[in-house]
Amino acid sequence: MKMLTNIILTLLFVLCANPAWSAGGNNHAQDVFGKVKIDMGNKASLQRGAKYFVNYCLSCHPAQHSRYKRVADDLGISEDMTVDNLIFTGQKFADLMTVSMRREDAKKWFLGVNPPDLSTHVRAIGPQAVYEFLKAFYVDDARPFGVNNIRLPNTAMPHVLVGLQGQKKAVFRMDTDRNGREQKKFSEFELMQSGTLDEKEYDQVVTDIVGFLAYLSEPAQLVRKKIGIGVLFFLALLGVIAYFLKLEFWKDVH
Ligand code: HEC
Numbered sequence: 001m002k003m004l005t006n007i008i009l010t011l012l013f014v015l016c017a018n019p020a021w022s023a024g025g026n027n028h029a030q031d032v033f034g035k036v037k038i039d040m041g042n043k044a045s046l047q048r049g050a051k052y053f054v055n056y057c058l059s060c061h062p063a064q065h066s067r068y069k070r071v072a073d074d075l076g077i078s079e080d081m082t083v084d085n086l087i088f089t090g091q092k093f094a095d096l097m098t099v100s101m102r103r104e105d106a107k108k109w110f111l112g113v114n115p116p117d118l119s120t121h122v123r124a125i126g127p128q129a130v131y132e133f134l135k136a137f138y139v140d141d142a143r144p145f146g147v148n149n150i151r152l153p154n155t156a157m158p159h160v161l162v163g164l165q166g167q168k169k170a171v172f173r174m175d176t177d178r179n180g181r182e183q184k185k186f187s188e189f190e191l192m193q194s195g196t197l198d199e200k201e202y203d204q205v206v207t208d209i210v211g212f213l214a215y216l217s218e219p220a221q222l223v224r225k226k227i228g229i230g231v232l233f234f235l236a237l238l239g240v241i242a243y244f245l246k247l248e249f250w251k252d253v254h
Contacts, residue, residue, distance in 0.1 A: 032150075032186075034203070036131035038211040040222060046075050049212025052205060053118075054086045054097075056160050060106065063097040063119040063216055071097075074215070074222055113156040123217035127210045134161065134206045138170035139192060150186050165202045166195030 050071060072082040079093055107114050122130055133151045137159035140148035145158040168189040175185040
């Protein structure tokens, strides 16, 4: 009995400690950036995400556990389309999605930080964090690349989507924390110069990228969901057959 109580208490603790479950965990960030709406069944969105990823991210971030071929097969993109539109590194269709930049060089160029492998990193930080990160860049002349980020202060990553999103200024206000200390708190963004997309279109681009990265961090989920639906359907059918079988068996007893 004591063991059962311990297990229940541990489970409750784990659930409450998870920011996604605990009340108020990330609410402020979600108020500012909104919640990402990923639909793994939306192949068109995932395909667009793949296109943006190879164009804007793969030059720095590898996805070294994924092969172009696997991505193309999963997302329904033909081999010719993949070679013409997704592979810019001179690699082959069956190759891994690696970066030609040497790791040591990357580290030197990006303030001592290596751009992480996105197939594993996104699995660790979750799609919502990437969504917020890509929407949180603002102009800051004190930084080497001229930008800073609300979600990852003093980040070493340049704002690679600035042409699409445009330049934003971050407005801060002074706030007193629980201990009465004054601190700078983010209030809102102000558009300084618009990019080629409006806010809604930029959100869609970021959603496509994040959706693709969520797929990349766990490619089996596409197949797993399909199998899951099949299994549920099979169980339902089996349930109906079992029910009628039961009626048949008990017919003579009653
Ligand atoms: C010019 C190189 C470069 C490009 C291009 C680039 N990044 Fe980055 N990225 C970096 C570096 C460097 C870091 C490490 C930043 C740090 O830790 O401060 C990083 C970090 C990240 C992180 C981790 C953030 C976190 O909270 O830990 C994510 C997610 C990310 N990049 C996504 C992207 C996406 C998506 C694209 C394409 C739209 C992209 N990056 C394009 C250099 C790049």
